[in-house]
Amino acid sequence: MSFATGFRHGVHPPEEKELTNRLPIRRMPYPDEIVLPLRQHAGNPAKLCVAVGDHVERGDPVGTADGFMSVPIHASAAGTVAGVEWWPHPDGSMALSVRITVDKFAPHVARPRTVPHWEGLTTDEVVLAVQQAGVVGLGGAAFPTHVKLAPPKDHAVHTLIINGAECEPYLTSDHRTMVEYPVRVLFGIRVMMRALGVTKSVVGIERNKPDAIEAMRAAVPADLDVTILPLTVKYPQGAEKMLIKAVTGVEVPSGKLPVTVGVVVQNVGSVAAIAEVFETGLPLVERIVTVSGHGLRRPANLIVPVGTKLRDLLAFCDGVTPDAAEVVIGGPMMGQAQANLDAPVIKGTTGVVVLAKYETRLARSYPCIHCGRCLDACPVFLNPSLLGDFARVGRYQDMVEQHLADCMLCGSCAYVCPSNIPLSQLFQASKVALRRAQAGAA
Amino acid sequence: MSAAVAPALVVTASPHVRSQDSTPRIMWNVAATLVPIIVAATWFFGVSSLLVIAAATAGALATERAFGRGGTLADGSAAITGMLLGLTLPAGLSLWMAALGGAFGIGFGKVVWGGLGQNVFNPALLGRAFLQAAFPVAITTWPTVGGRFWTLKGDLFALPFTHPLPDAITSATPLGLLKFEGKGTAIEQLILGNTSGSLGETAALVILAGGIYLAWRGYLNWRIPAAVLLTVIVFSAIVHAVDAHRPDPLFMLFSGGLMLGTVYMATDPVTSPVTNRGRWVFGAGVGVLVVVIRIWGGLPEGVMYAILFMNALVPFINRATQPRLFGTRLGGAT
Numbered sequence: 001m002s003f004a005t006g007f008r009h010g011v012h013p014p015e016e017k018e019l020t021n022r023l024p025i026r027r028m029p030y031p032d033e034i035v036l037p038l039r040q041h042a043g044n045p046a047k048l049c050v051a052v053g054d055h056v057e058r059g060d061p062v063g064t065a066d067g068f069m070s071v072p073i074h075a076s077a078a079g080t081v082a083g084v085e086w087w088p089h090p091d092g093s094m095a096l097s098v099r100i101t102v103d104k105f106a107p108h109v110a111r112p113r114t115v116p117h118w119e120g121l122t123t124d125e126v127v128l129a130v131q132q133a134g135v136v137g138l139g140g141a142a143f144p145t146h147v148k149l150a151p152p153k154d155h156a157v158h159t160l161i162i163n164g165a166e167c168e169p170y171l172t173s174d175h176r177t178m179v180e181y182p183v184r185v186l187f188g189i190r191v192m193m194r195a196l197g198v199t200k201s202v203v204g205i206e207r208n209k210p211d212a213i214e215a216m217r218a219a220v221p222a223d224l225d226v227t228i229l230p231l232t233v234k235y236p237q238g239a240e241k242m243l244i245k246a247v248t249g250v251e252v253p254s255g256k257l258p259v260t261v262g263v264v265v266q267n268v269g270s271v272a273a274i275a276e277v278f279e280t281g282l283p284l285v286e287r288i289v290t291v292s293g294h295g296l297r298r299p300a301n302l303i304v305p306v307g308t309k310l311r312d313l314l315a316f317c318d319g320v321t322p323d324a325a326e327v328v329i330g331g332p333m334m335g336q337a338q339a340n341l342d343a344p345v346i347k348g349t350t351g352v353v354v355l356a357k358y359e360t361r362l363a364r365s366y367p368c369i370h371c372g373r374c375l376d377a378c379p380v381f382l383n384p385s386l387l388g389d390f391a392r393v394g395r396y397q398d399m400v401e402q403h404l405a406d407c408m409l410c411g412s413c414a415y416v417c418p419s420n421i422p423l424s425q426l427f428q429a430s431k432v433a434l435r436r437a438q439a440g441a442a
Numbered sequence: 443m444s445a446a447v448a449p450a451l452v453v454t455a456s457p458h459v460r461s462q463d464s465t466p467r468i469m470w471n472v473a474a475t476l477v478p479i480i481v482a483a484t485w486f487f488g489v490s491s492l493l494v495i496a497a498a499t500a501g502a503l504a505t506e507r508a509f510g511r512g513g514t515l516a517d518g519s520a521a522i523t524g525m526l527l528g529l530t531l532p533a534g535l536s537l538w539m540a541a542l543g544g545a546f547g548i549g550f551g552k553v554v555w556g557g558l559g560q561n562v563f564n565p566a567l568l569g570r571a572f573l574q575a576a577f578p579v580a581i582t583t584w585p586t587v588g589g590r591f592w593t594l595k596g597d598l599f600a601l602p603f604t605h606p607l608p609d610a611i612t613s614a615t616p617l618g619l620l621k622f623e624g625k626g627t628a629i630e631q632l633i634l635g636n637t638s639g640s641l642g643e644t645a646a647l648v649i650l651a652g653g654i655y656l657a658w659r660g661y662l663n664w665r666i667p668a669a670v671l672l673t674v675i676v677f678s679a680i681v682h683a684v685d686a687h688r689p690d691p692l693f694m695l696f697s698g699g700l701m702l703g704t705v706y707m708a709t710d711p712v713t714s715p716v717t718n719r720g721r722w723v724f725g726a727g728v729g730v731l732v733v734v735i736r737i738w739g740g741l742p743e744g745v746m747y748a749i750l751f752m753n754a755l756v757p758f759i760n761r762a763t764q765p766r767l768f769g770t771r772l773g774g775a776t
Contacts, residue, residue, distance in 0.1 A: 254767055326453070372716040406768065424457060
């Protein structure tokens with residue numbers, strides 16, 4: 001069935017994955033200093049629980065979860081708290097952060113700990129263990145993972161979908177995870193399936209990762225109903241609604257959560273992180289980051305301690321080339337350009353891409369000629385051309401009627417726009433303006 | 443360590459990369475495909491073709507330069523307007539009229555609306571419509587195909603507002619012949635373009651080739667020409683079947699300005715619908731109107747008015763054919 005492999009519309013940016021898709025994951029040494037923002041996930045920021053001068057071991061919490069929609073933040077290296085201060089955050093703002101001077105010797109040493117045995121735990125205990133380990137969605141959005149393990153009871157979940165699409169150009173961290181740690185990923189799937197009480201799971205992987213498809217297929221245990229499903233190579237195949245459409249053929253109703261169609265979606269990296277909690281007992285203190293781009297001297301897939309500054313990360317990759325122009329956290333389609341390389345790698349950092357000058361969007365804009373390419377690109381079937389016209393003159397209410405809320409800012413429209421109109425930026429700004437207006441009215 | 447990092451950082455909003463196509467690139471590609479049509483026109487009508495097209499283009503460019511927003515000549519759209527207008531004119535038209543048409547098309551067809559992307563009507567056709575109203579005789583004086591290359595097809599260098607000297611050999615267009623004299627024209631003659639008519643009416647195959655190239659590159663939307671041509675074929679086949687004296691579909695396709703209008707004017711993205719369903723509606727509307735005007739109207743040719751009329755409906759077509767939002771499928775899971 002053709003619907004089982006893709007979705008309508010979307011775009012085909014150059015994949016650029018060959019820079020790193022054959023490079024084994026390596027471990028980056030500890031930097032001299034790490035910076036841990038207390039806000040690294042969707043939901044409430046963590047509550048600070050250390051003071052300047054405290055010594056922390058690797059895995060000690062520096063912030064605790066503030067309610068259910070929150071997770072703790074843990075020290076990613078042994079060291080001394082040198083400061084608690086406002087620090088550049090990868091999202092472009094400043095965030096309250098814990099600055100830790102890393103110990104010169106044995107920064108990797110963690111305290112003695114117990115490893116929970118997952119089979120003896122109830123669902124609630126699994127949820128709590130995952131929350132206490134600070135696990136969030138590692139695909140970029142950093143949604144607390146334990147919340148997805150406890151879906152609302154009014155909907156029956158029948159399928160766990162694992163997102164291995166990795167449709168953003170350049171990024172290969174999920175790809176390498178599946179190639180190198182398929183058993184760990186499948187162990188994570190097993191734990192999640194049990195916690196959710198589902199018997200069926202589908203792992204969607206874009207066809208441009210044949211080695212990952214191969215490795216995952218070979219690792220599926222006989223007693224687990226896990227299907228490895230190759231998907232059309234198309235952006236944004238990894239967007240939750242697009243993935244669900246590709247796997248189940250069902251469209252998640254506008255404005256509703258995936259659980260309304262009986263599925264829960266989890267990213268490959270997050271599943272591997274869950275597995276690690278029950279394999280090693282360590283919280284989420286490091287993640288796999290693709291460092292790549294035509295502006296970088298030595299692209300790599302690295303295990304990076306959370307809190308590593310971009311400056312240190314790029315230096316470890318032999319620095320940037322003379323024509324490097326833009327440093328993006330995440331992929332080039334939805335990532336965030338960095339103005340300050342003191343910003344740290346956080347839990348949601350899938351990759352760091354250094355774009356060369358010729359790749360950037362510095363070219364001038366032209367008026368919209370209504371060519372309609374954006375309509376053919378939009379995966380949720382909006383009319384970006386019309387929305388863009390509205391956004392430019394501040395007609396936000398008209399944008400609401402044109403379903404601005406359904407825009408997930410995937411950037412497909414702006415990518416194809418021949419007039420180089422920054423459509424996603426206009427939509428993001430419009431969403432912010434609407435939120436402010438609502439907050440003001442309330 | 444900081445030495446390893448670029449001295450200046452570019453910060454743009456996502457997405458940080460873009461496809462290679464740009465609006466000027468699309469426009470200049472369209473303009474480039476007009477060149478073979480101009481060559482064909484010159485083959486049939488001699489140097490007069492080049493002069494008329496150059497005059498129309500000069501009028502369009504000068505107006506864009508004088509009244510448009512700065513730097514808009516480089517985007518190529520005014521050049522297309524001028525060349526297209528030139529291709530809709532007869533070879534013997536006085537140059538000042540052609541230039542005036544170009545100026546009107548850009549001035550009243552584009553600049554007053556706010557420039558590129560803002561206009562409702564196709565500027566080239568608006569210029570043509572203006573000339574039709576202002577100089578009804580001159581614009582329907584069709585020189586005969588052939589003759590020496592350097593022989594002018596009319597009083598091209600007439601001073602403005604003098605009466606041009608009617609010294610060229612003229613003949614009716616195939617549509618005119620059919621409408622007013624009841625005479626047909628051989629289809630081979632039509633396809634090759636070896637007939638009397640406006641400059642760009644005469645090279646159907648070259649126009650079609652240009653259209654196919656542009657559609658293949660994604661620079662024009664194939665749905666509009668497909669809809670227009672299909673509608674004309676089907677509708678005129680029905681009419682022909684009912685009354686055999688009416689022209690057959692092949693004659694309809696290859697006579698008059700249908701090919702030029704369909705491929706290059708109905709597909710103007712600015713003045714055609716933005717939705718794909720809307721494009722089918724728009725194209726079908728143009729096709730129906732062309733046949734209606736040609737067969738039952740007072741004029742021999744109707745492509746210009748058909749497109750201009752459908753241009754006016756574009757905002758309504760757009761509104762009526764908005765895409766269905768993802769996750770709102772009728773009868774699906776809700």
